Ligand SMILES: Nc1ncnc2c1ncn2[C@@H]1O[C@H](COP(=O)(O)OP(=O)(O)OP(=O)(O)O)[C@@H](O)[C@H]1O
């Protein structure tokens with residue numbers, strides 16, 4: 001029965017925090033709807049304070065929503081059984097810091113219901129996979145933030161769950177660490193696991209996600225397949241001209257968005273909606289030699305920023 005259910009199903013989820021003596025209200029979630037299908041790698045994106053961590057905490061049972069529903073593989077998050085198939089990595093992993101990573105993982109394996117022999121077999125393999133020394137003798141309080149983050153990831157995999165809910169798994173990691181996390185997420189995807197993670201690192205999300213959702217002010221403002229989002233609005237053209245002269249041409253500067261150096265040549269950035277053919281005759285008359293025309297590659301970051309701006313203007 002559960003395989004037909006979405007891995008994550010959220011409807012009309014609402015959460016308001018009240019803080020201080022005056023009970024100041026913060027509407028962290030304002031009617032969130034979201035579905036994540038089994039086997040998807042899903043990026044949950046949004047600016048600071050958008051409500052990502054609040055959503056994640058409700059999904060893993062650390063916070064209660066005020067209204068609405070949240071289900072994991074068909075089971076309400078209010079039912080502890082909904083957590084049987086998921087592993088969670090918090091935004092700021094905070095462990096039993098007097099333990100060595102292997103001791104901590106043994107403890108987590110125990111909590112996940114694994115027998116000690118299985119845990120002992122799995123632990124060195126997991127530590128290696130996240131780039132930590134399986135024979136590490138230091139307690140975790142001596143670890144850097146990035147190393148703790150890696151222990152946090154190893155911890156999610158100990159029970160081999162079906163759904164991974166990761167809050168900022170790439171936060172605080174160096175480029176090698178981010179690459180390791182990306183590879184891990186790819187591998188989980190290949191094994192048919194579902195990965196739901198929040199991130200500010202849009203380039204990394206772009207590299208691993210099937211689908212992404214943008215949150216803002218406690219609501220989903222956009223979601224879609226990565227491939228759709230990256231092609232929905234065609235990005236502006238660029239024209240490459242031979243030599244540096246174009247960079248000093250004031251008339252040309254006014255005819256397009258901007259001109260920048262590109263090695264020994266000049267790159268003309270056209271404005272949105274502007275066509276190369278509007279300029280080509282003029283460029284030819286002025287004696288410019290054309291090296292090429294292309295469209296700027298749209299990145300997820302471009303789409304994200306544009307979506308946030310459109311939303312801000314609409315409000
Ligand atoms: N325990 C709390 N008490 C009061 N307000 C809270 C609490 N937790 C979150 N908030 C508020 O709820 C809103 C959403 O916060 P949340 O942590 O979910 O955002 P986020 O999208 O995870 O942001 P970030 O990208 O910075 O991690 C914010 O305005 C935050 O200040």
Ligand SMILES: [Mg+2]
Pocket residue numbers: 052053054091167
């Ligand atoms: Mg957060």
